[in-house]
Amino acid sequence: MKQLYIFVIFLCISSISFAQKVKIFDKETGKVVKNVNVFNAKNTVSLTTDNNGFTDISSIKENEIIYFSHISYAIFKIKKYKLRQQNFIINLTKESEELDEVVISSFKKEEKQKRIAEQIAVLSTKDIQKISPQTSADLLATIPGIKIQKSQFGGGSPVIRGMESNRVLLVVDGVRMNNAIYRKGHLQNSITLSPNLLDKTEVVFGPSSVMYGSDALGGVIHYYTKTPKLSEETKVNSQLFSRYSSVNQEVTTNVSAEVSFSNWASFTSVSYSDFGDLKAGTNRNYGFENWGKVFYYSENVNGNYAENPTLNSDSSRLKNTGYNQTDVLQKFFVPLSKNTDLKVNLQYSTSSDIQRFDRLMEITDATDVSSLKFAEWYYGPQNRLLISSQLLINPNKKWLESGSITTAYQNIKESRIQRKFGSLDRSYREERVNVFSVNGDFSVPIDVDKTRILSYGFEVAHNDLESNSYGKTLNIEKGEINGFSNDFKVQSRYADGGSNYLSSAVYLDYRQDVNSKSTLNSGIRFTNTHLKAKWIDETFLDLPTTTVSTNNSAVTATLGYAYKPNRNWQLNGVLSSGFRSPNIDDVARVREKSGNVTVPNFDVKPEYAYSSEIGIQKYFNKRKFRLGANIYYTLLDNYIQRDYVLNDDGSVKQVEFDGEFGNAVNNQNKGNAYILGYTVNYLGKISDVINTSGFITYTKGRTYDTEEPMSSIPPLFGQFELNYRKDKIALGAEFRFNSKKDIEDFNFTEGIDNHDLTPVVDVNATNDEDIYYGAPSWMIFGVNGSYDVNNNISVQARLDNIFDEHYIEFASGVSSPGRNLSVSFMANF
Numbered sequence: 153m154k155q156l157y158i159f160v161i162f163l164c165i166s167s168i169s170f171a172q173k174v175k176i177f178d179k180e181t182g183k184v185v186k187n188v189n190v191f192n193a194k195n196t197v198s199l200t201t202d203n204n205g206f207t208d209i210s211s212i213k214e215n216e217i218i219y220f221s222h223i224s225y226a227i228f229k230i231k232k233y234k235l236r237q238q239n240f241i242i243n244l245t246k247e248s249e250e251l252d253e254v255v256i257s258s259f260k261k262e263e264k265q266k267r268i269a270e271q272i273a274v275l276s277t278k279d280i281q282k283i284s285p286q287t288s289a290d291l292l293a294t295i296p297g298i299k300i301q302k303s304q305f306g307g308g309s310p311v312i313r314g315m316e317s318n319r320v321l322l323v324v325d326g327v328r329m330n331n332a333i334y335r336k337g338h339l340q341n342s343i344t345l346s347p348n349l350l351d352k353t354e355v356v357f358g359p360s361s362v363m364y365g366s367d368a369l370g371g372v373i374h375y376y377t378k379t380p381k382l383s384e385e386t387k388v389n390s391q392l393f394s395r396y397s398s399v400n401q402e403v404t405t406n407v408s409a410e411v412s413f414s415n416w417a418s419f420t421s422v423s424y425s426d427f428g429d430l431k432a433g434t435n436r437n438y439g440f441e442n443w444g445k446v447f448y449y450s451e452n453v454n455g456n457y458a459e460n461p462t463l464n465s466d467s468s469r470l471k472n473t474g475y476n477q478t479d480v481l482q483k484f485f486v487p488l489s490k491n492t493d494l495k496v497n498l499q500y501s502t503s504s505d506i507q508r509f510d511r512l513m514e515i516t517d518a519t520d521v522s523s524l525k526f527a528e529w530y531y532g533p534q535n536r537l538l539i540s541s542q543l544l545i546n547p548n549k550k551w552l553e554s555g556s557i558t559t560a561y562q563n564i565k566e567s568r569i570q571r572k573f574g575s576l577d578r579s580y581r582e583e584r585v586n587v588f589s590v591n592g593d594f595s596v597p598i599d600v601d602k603t604r605i606l607s608y609g610f611e612v613a614h615n616d617l618e619s620n621s622y623g624k625t626l627n628i629e630k631g632e633i634n635g636f637s638n639d640f641k642v643q644s645r646y647a648d649g650g651s652n653y654l655s656s657a658v659y660l661d662y663r664q665d666v667n668s669k670s671t672l673n674s675g676i677r678f679t680n681t682h683l684k685a686k687w688i689d690e691t692f693l694d695l696p697t698t699t700v701s702t703n704n705s706a707v708t709a710t711l712g713y714a715y716k717p718n719r720n721w722q723l724n725g726v727l728s729s730g731f732r733s734p735n736i737d738d739v740a741r742v743r744e745k746s747g748n749v750t751v752p753n754f755d756v757k758p759e760y761a762y763s764s765e766i767g768i769q770k771y772f773n774k775r776k777f778r779l780g781a782n783i784y785y786t787l788l789d790n791y792i793q794r795d796y797v798l799n800d801d802g803s804v805k806q807v808e809f810d811g812e813f814g815n816a817v818n819n820q821n822k823g824n825a826y827i828l829g830y831t832v833n834y835l836g837k838i839s840d841v842i843n844t845s846g847f848i849t850y851t852k853g854r855t856y857d858t859e860e861p862m863s864s865i866p867p868l869f870g871q872f873e874l875n876y877r878k879d880k881i882a883l884g885a886e887f888r889f890n891s892k893k894d895i896e897d898f899n900f901t902e903g904i905d906n907h908d909l910t911p912v913v914d915v916n917a918t919n920d921e922d923i924y925y926g927a928p929s930w931m932i933f934g935v936n937g938s939y940d941v942n943n944n945i946s947v948q949a950r951l952d953n954i955f956d957e958h959y960i961e962f963a964s965g966v967s968s969p970g971r972n973l974s975v976s977f978m979a980n981f
Contacts, residue, residue, distance in 0.1 A: 315370020
């Protein structure tokens with residue numbers, strides 16, 4: 153009997169000892185975390201987790217606080233007795249404390265913001281859920297320093313530091329979205345990724361050509377989609393999200409499921425959004441009672457036929473702005489070994505036809521609002537397919553500590569269909585781009601303390617473009633379309649014989665902590681691009697040659713310095729260079745807008761950007777409040793601008809497009825220009841339950857050679873928020889404003905600023921030209937709130953533009969939403 157007691161006591165002691173072994177996981181991936189420092193408050197006990205993420209904490213007393221610290225994670229602290237309530241399991245998060253986010257995009261590896269000199273903005277999953285944007289473009293509009301332009305409601309072109317479209321690089325999960333036909337002007341590709349699929353979004357401001365190559369002149373917008381995580385036990389988690397918005401009868405539904413095992417995990421998400429016609433605001437404080445109203449519209453949508461424009465019964469209801477979109481994400485996470493992981497990423501996005509609202513509002517007679525030019529002008533379904541695999545390696549060798557190799561295939565399809573009133577001839581232009589890419593990013597610490605880190609990598613991307621065009625004449629019987637009666641030739645948008653664009657690059661980056669107060673970042677990159685295009689049909693074009701081949705190379709560099717004199721101050725300085733090599737759209741596009749026809753120019757050369765930036769951050773109230781400012785100056789050399797093509801006698805050349813003649817324009821290299829500006833922002837806690845944030849952004853850009861305003865320079869704008877959260881309730885209020893942009897600050901040459909879409913002060917004034925007002929100022933208010941019914945169910949409501957103000961974002965061709973009530977529901981199972 154005595155031996156039995158001893159055996160039972162031994163089992164109890166063993167059980168207690170085992171129960172005091174804590175296991176630590178990465179909250180994002182579910183993988184175990186080794187080399188975590190574990191210690192008590194008095195620092196009398198110091199432990200480290202083993203390769204399996206375990207450590208024995210039996211030597212720490214029950215009422216003591218235990219600290220868990222790792223260089224890549226936020227410090228986590230908890231009393232020992234509370235660990236029993238969570239089965240001695242700890243999940244560490246990479247989102248650090250004290251307003252210092254961990255970011256990836258700047259160095260393509262995790263790094264705290266305090267070591268980064270560039271201006272960075274981060275939106276987390278919680279931020280995205282709170283904002284509840286209809287599209288990813290609407291999400292970007294909330295980031296300090298970013299402005300969004302829309303030519304139609306189904307779009308959104310981000311502007312960063314006066315740079316737009318192909319001067320801003322979009323990236324998703326390490327794969328560049330920019331392809332060879334990203335154009336100069338306004339791009340709508342940022343919406344081809346539902347915000348419901350995103351884990352977070354990071355923005356790097358300023359030239360980032362060292363890490364990302366061509367196109368990153370204004371900055372980099374990096375979307376990170378949700379990734380499944382592993383689990384010791386089999387888990388199945390699902391989520392349902394649904395939202396309704398009154399301003400355009402939007403109905404969005406997102407369903408996702410995560411399946412987790414110990415050796416692999418899967419995440420599946422499907423999002424569908426249906427948007428009706430948008431209702432604009434009715435309160436016009438600036439005057440101009442008719443600006444932005446839709447008096448007549450075309451009913452020639454969805455296969456319908458109407459010979460003449462139709463009178464709109466509600467001029468504030470913007471007909472032909474509705475569309476729908478479906479987004480699918482499938483991601484797998486497979487740990488191949490302790491040091492090697494594999495991510496497989498499948499993304500697909502498609503939409504209905506998207507009406508080009510601004511073109512459908514064009515009129516042929518300024519005195520007759522019913523004289524619409526186009527009966528049909530729409531984009532066919534925007535299709536984007538991404539298939540990607542990413543190998544994450546952590547060999548911890550002297551020559552390589554960690555790295556990733558990403559291979560990807562993208563297939564992008566887009567089309568443009570148009571027909572004029574008074575004509576039955578419908579033209580079709582279709583483009584398909586296949587993009588194959590591979591890039592590797594690696595890093596290795598040069599010393600044991602990891603105060604000096606060397607990063608290096610490569611990137612190769614091949615774009616293959618097919619451009620097709622044709623025309624069909626509608627056959628009308630009894631007022632309805634009954635097939636086609638004729639075929640005819642149409643000028644293709646790009647070379648009909650095919651085009652390809654190859655970009656290859658290598659880079660080297662070095663980061664050093666000079667001392668405990670300062671960090672030096674430097675890098676250099678070599679990039680080479682090669683372009684080929686061939687034309688077959690020369691019916692409408694007079695080209696010097698039917699085949700074009702260009703080759704361009706550039707070396708770019710960056711030098712950044714982050715100085716932290718004490719815990720509450722940080723000063724940053726950045727010198728960087730960037731470049732953008734002309735792509736197929738720059739060299740070989742053909743299109744018409746506002747009487748100007750863009751034609752190819754084979755002599756376009758790369759444009760360069762040289763930028764300097766100073767950043768200041770000051771923390772207050774024990775680092776609960778942060779005030780920051782970033783001031784920058786960018787010099788553009790050999791900048792590309794669209795301008796008129798002249799004949800030998802100095803007159804503007806005329807070319808034919810879709811049966812009409814227009815002024816010939818093309819992309820041309822100019823001299824020097826500058827863009828300067830600043831963003832002031834703050835973020836912090838007023839109390840334990842109240843926080844606030846806000847920003848103001850100013851930008852100015854002019855050419856040195858012609859003293860003309862640069863395109864895409866927004867007026868002064870900003871946003872301020874006040875939020876309250878306690879227990880299950882969250883409340884918020886926000887204020888957004890935009891100052892006036894005078895007409896003399898618009899760029900008239902390129903037409904990108906759409907000065908002709910601003911209010912008209914006088915019709916047919918001097919020289920038979922309208923006099924325009926410019927972009928009026930505006931301000932809007934909104935409130936929001938959410939309630940957590942329980943741990944699994946939450947509801948949210950937003951009331952935006954409370955006073956129903958009518959406003960149009962700078963350079964946009966469609967009015968912004970009026971008063972909007974949106975209600976959303978989220979359930980986790």
